[in-house]
Amino acid sequence: MFVSFILEQQKSKILEESMKKLDAEMKRTDQLLYQMIPKAVADRLRRGEPAINTCQVQY
Known part of the structure; x- marks a missing residue:
């Protein structure tokens, strides 16, 4: 039983480390995306x- 507890830990x-890496990659992706198109559009x-609904005209 102790062994299964250790394995689960x-x-x-x-899983926690993977989630942290995923979060970091998502933030990096957001930064790159916002460099290419306006945040509101993204x-x-x-x-x-x-x-087509995101098209904007700037004067």
Whole structure:
């Protein structure tokens, strides 16, 4: 029983590390995306709005 507890702790630690790496990569992806297109447009696309609805005209 103790061995299974240790294994579960190891799995939990691996999962936690993976989640931290995923979070870091998502932040990096966001930064790159926001360098290419305006944040407001990117956020609208992420919410699932059709791309045509995100078109903006700046004067």
